[in-house]
Amino acid sequence: MRPEKRVRYNRWRADAQALVVQPTDRHHIREIIFGTRRSTRYFRITKGASEQPDKADSGFILTNLPGKILRLPGLYSLRTWIESGFKQVNNELGWADFRLTDYFSLERWWEMVFSAYCLASLHAQAFKLNATEAIAQECGLDAPFAQHRQWETGTTWKSALNNLRWLLQPYFCWSALARWLEVVAIPGLKRGLSKLMHQIGHFRIERPPPAQAA
DSSP states (O other), rough: OOTTOOOEEOOOEEEOOOSSSSSOOEEEEEEEEEEEEOSSEEEEEEESSSSOGGGGGGEEEEOOOOGGGHHHHHHHHHHHHHHHHHHHHHHHOTTTTTTOOOOHHHHHHHHHHHHHHHHHHHHHHHHHHHHHHHHHHTTTTTGGGEEEEEETOOHHHHHHHHHHHHHHHHHHHHHHHHHHHHHSOOOHHHHHHHHHHHHHTTTOOOOOOOOOOO
């Protein structure tokens, strides 16, 4: 910044962000302008409620997001919650050891992780809806899939994830062995895997749609 330019510290603005599972998060925010205001703005935000925000523990945000000043803490705190949720899901799926640095690869990785989480979540909810024995028998949950030694009959998210892993396992095996079966012909193995995948393809957990009147 040129020597003739000055730094302007705007007044503090108090803000309260309502949280679902925690008390309301209170903090102060103000804009710092170096010379003239530009599209990229600089803000200082306290990390908690304080009667003296100048002396409070705080952080800084450099952003090009437009809009009112009091919207920024909510937007960036939402990003923090999303990143925290991504880390937890990544760990639950057992994929925490994978590391990516390329932005395009990271974007695809986020999509894969949250798609897997969504798939398990939808099945977990369906397991809860189909928890009664009558509905389970109607949907075919007890035979033959539930006879797997490591099948879980619970209705939690982890139970759904475990069962989905076993249902997808034959497809992973086929993918790993397909090239070898081109080299070493084992018709019985190929037919057996094909039959297994065909049977698993009939697995259905969602409720049957209601009958439509003619």
